[in-house]
Amino acid sequence: MRHSHILTLALSLYFLALFLPTQARHHYHKKHKHSYYHNAPEISPSPAPAPSNAPDDASSPSPSGNENYHNASSNLFDVRTFGAIGDGITDDTESFKMAWDTACESESPVKVILVPQGFSFVIQSTIFTGPCKGGLVLKVDGTLMPPDGPESWPKNNSKRQWLVFYRINGMSLEGSGLIDGRGAKWWDLPCKPHKGPNGTTSPGPCDSPVAIRFFMSSNLTVQGLRIKNSPQFHFRFDGCESVHVESIYITAPALSPNTDGIHIENTNDVRIYNSVISNGDDCVSIGAGCHDVDIKNITCGPGHGISIGSLGNHNSRACVSNITVRDSVIKVADNGVRIKTWQGGSGSVSGVTFSNIHMESVRNPIIIDQFYCLSKDCSNKTSAVFVTDIVYTNIKGTYDIRHPPMRFACSDSVPCTNLTLSDIELLPAQGNIVLDPFCWSAYGNSETLTIPPVFCMLEGLPQSISGNDIDHC
Numbered sequence: 001m002r003h004s005h006i007l008t009l010a011l012s013l014y015f016l017a018l019f020l021p022t023q024a025r026h027h028y029h030k031k032h033k034h035s036y037y038h039n040a041p042e043i044s045p046s047p048a049p050a051p052s053n054a055p056d057d058a059s060s061p062s063p064s065g066n067e068n069y070h071n072a073s074s075n076l077f078d079v080r081t082f083g084a085i086g087d088g089i090t091d092d093t094e095s096f097k098m099a100w101d102t103a104c105e106s107e108s109p110v111k112v113i114l115v116p117q118g119f120s121f122v123i124q125s126t127i128f129t130g131p132c133k134g135g136l137v138l139k140v141d142g143t144l145m146p147p148d149g150p151e152s153w154p155k156n157n158s159k160r161q162w163l164v165f166y167r168i169n170g171m172s173l174e175g176s177g178l179i180d181g182r183g184a185k186w187w188d189l190p191c192k193p194h195k196g197p198n199g200t201t202s203p204g205p206c207d208s209p210v211a212i213r214f215f216m217s218s219n220l221t222v223q224g225l226r227i228k229n230s231p232q233f234h235f236r237f238d239g240c241e242s243v244h245v246e247s248i249y250i251t252a253p254a255l256s257p258n259t260d261g262i263h264i265e266n267t268n269d270v271r272i273y274n275s276v277i278s279n280g281d282d283c284v285s286i287g288a289g290c291h292d293v294d295i296k297n298i299t300c301g302p303g304h305g306i307s308i309g310s311l312g313n314h315n316s317r318a319c320v321s322n323i324t325v326r327d328s329v330i331k332v333a334d335n336g337v338r339i340k341t342w343q344g345g346s347g348s349v350s351g352v353t354f355s356n357i358h359m360e361s362v363r364n365p366i367i368i369d370q371f372y373c374l375s376k377d378c379s380n381k382t383s384a385v386f387v388t389d390i391v392y393t394n395i396k397g398t399y400d401i402r403h404p405p406m407r408f409a410c411s412d413s414v415p416c417t418n419l420t421l422s423d424i425e426l427l428p429a430q431g432n433i434v435l436d437p438f439c440w441s442a443y444g445n446s447e448t449l450t451i452p453p454v455f456c457m458l459e460g461l462p463q464s465i466s467g468n469d470i471d472h473c
């Protein structure tokens with residue numbers, strides 16, 4: 001059963017990859033280019049690694065790095081042993097690949113690739129490929145950086161992704177170090193919002209790399225790291241299973257475009273705990289094909305809040321279910337908890353609970369937008385992603401009075417159903433104008449009196465909903 005599921009998932013992802021003109025397809029293309037190192041079991045570490053003139057070599061526990069490689073008791077693969085310099089200038093890509101391949105092929109049960117403290121490593125866009133023999137830890141105690149901006153990006157490298165982990169089962173990315181995406185020059189490209197001449201937005205290709213991407217991998221932990229200033233999303237998980245993100249800090253300026261903190265899609269069994277994210281876009285964004293996601297104790301903001309969607313773009317089918325966001329804080333954000341879908345999509349979002357969330361000066365603390373559209377001229381369609389069984393409980397704090405604190409804008413043909421509110425208390429951050437909640441085609445009820453009260457929700461179920469119209473996924 002399970003295997004056939006995985007096979008189906010793998011096949012559907014493969015076809016998805018064929019049809020998506022995005023990272024996925026590009027990736028397959030790249031994989032072939034890279035196959036030399038995937039197929040090369042004989043990449044042995046150089047017998048005499050380049051004599052290391054690295055800054056604090058004297059403090060290194062093992063000056064002759066070669067011993068590290070053979071040190072079966074620690075299973076430690078220090079990138080410097082493989083020739084990495086870490087002076088913040090030298091391109092250390094090849095050394096990292098070699099460290100990866102050696103660790104990946106090693107028979108020891110748990111291998112640690114060490115990026116040591118006190119060094120700053122520059123590496124190009126790279127795909128670290130599995131499967132590996134057993135679990136693997138990439139311990140980043142130093143600093144990791146890509147080349148600085150589009151001008152320095154090697155022409156033959158993907159501009160859509162920087163560090164990619166592909167087909168890995170059992171990996172932990174951890175450490176006390178820093179991943180610095182050096183995004184500033186990418187954010188200023190003339191194609192980015194208002195960055196063209198005289199504050200315009202120029203047309204044309206606008207690719208900017210995701211900092212860390214996990215693709216078709218499972219049993220992953222990301223823990224303790226700081227990551228800042230990604231050119232685009234900081235983390236992206238697609239086609240992954242069993243992901244645990246714990247105690248990470250993500251920072252980017254409030255005006256940095258598309259710098260989502262953690263984006264997941266086609267990814268299941270996800271836990272995101274005890275983390276702090278401030279950036280210029282969604283704190284966490286949940287795309288199509290995600291289920292069983294638990295988000296707990298995260299602090300978001302400034303930024304765009306926690307988002308399910310956008311879903312159903314280009315008439316696509318999206319299935320998202322069993323999502324919990326709890327015990328969290330969202331501050332100075334454009335949105336709090338948001339579900340956004342495009343007209344014309346299909347599938348459903350169901351079984352979502354937002355509980356115990358504190359809002360501080362948030363523009364749209366609670367919002368469902370089934371008319372999501374970037375161009376402002378999307379026409380209404382008869383199909384839409386069905387939104388149902390959504391619980392909002394114990395959501396308190398303040399909102400920015402430019403927008404109503406609650407907005408449920410649902411499709412005429414596919415209304416939202418079973419929206420439940422309890423213990424909601426949202427007050428204006430400034431002034432005392434309490435705006436009325438907005439509802440359109442929204443069915444559900446308030447279990448307790450809310451502040452402000454919601455009188456606009458419709459009771460029961462809509463006439464038009466007859467099982468057949470709805471795609472329950």
Ligand SMILES: *[C@@H]1O[C@H](CO)[C@@H](O)[C@H](O)[C@H]1NC(C)=O
Pocket residue numbers: 062067068071073074
């Ligand atoms: C192997 O690693 C352990 C732990 O880091 C260390 O104590 C030991 O000295 C190392 N052995 C060699 C031969 O380098």
Ligand SMILES: *[C@@H]1O[C@H](CO)[C@@H](O)[C@H](O)[C@H]1NC(C)=O
Pocket residue numbers: 033154156157
């Ligand atoms: C890009 O070109 C350089 C030099 O020609 C080569 O060493 C490197 O492997 C290439 N990288 C990719 C991703 O093809």
Ligand SMILES: *[C@@H]1O[C@H](CO)[C@@H](O)[C@H](O)[C@H]1NC(C)=O
Pocket residue numbers: 134135136169170171172219
């Ligand atoms: C998950 O990865 C760890 C090592 O990181 C490994 O010990 C464990 O067996 C893996 N679990 C599964 C289900 O593959």
Ligand SMILES: *[C@@H]1O[C@H](CO)[C@@H](O)[C@H](O)[C@H]1NC(C)=O
Pocket residue numbers: 197198
């Ligand atoms: C930018 O604005 C200035 C002054 O208004 C104008 O002279 C110039 O042509 C504009 N440049 C472009 C590219 O629109």
Ligand SMILES: *[C@@H]1O[C@H](CO)[C@@H](O)[C@H](O)[C@H]1NC(C)=O
Pocket residue numbers: 247248273274275276297
């Ligand atoms: C919540 O997360 C923060 C930031 O990581 C951490 O300091 C705090 O201890 C966490 N709280 C709980 C109850 O785990």
Ligand SMILES: *[C@@H]1O[C@H](CO)[C@@H](O)[C@H](O)[C@H]1NC(C)=O
Pocket residue numbers: 269270291292293294322324
């Ligand atoms: C919902 O997801 C959680 C993990 O977040 C999981 O423990 C639970 O079993 C899931 N519930 C259902 C009904 O699948």
Ligand SMILES: *[C@@H]1O[C@H](CO)[C@@H](O)[C@H](O)[C@H]1NC(C)=O
Pocket residue numbers: 378379380412440
């Ligand atoms: C789409 O439907 C909504 C709700 O009926 C309506 O407010 C909006 O004007 C419509 N948009 C267009 C482009 O027709």
Ligand SMILES: *[C@@H]1O[C@H](CO)[C@@H](O)[C@H](O)[C@H]1NC(C)=O
Pocket residue numbers: 351352388389390391418
């Ligand atoms: C409404 O949604 C809640 C939460 O997902 C669920 O427990 C309940 O069964 C749903 N009610 C109906 C009538 O479907």
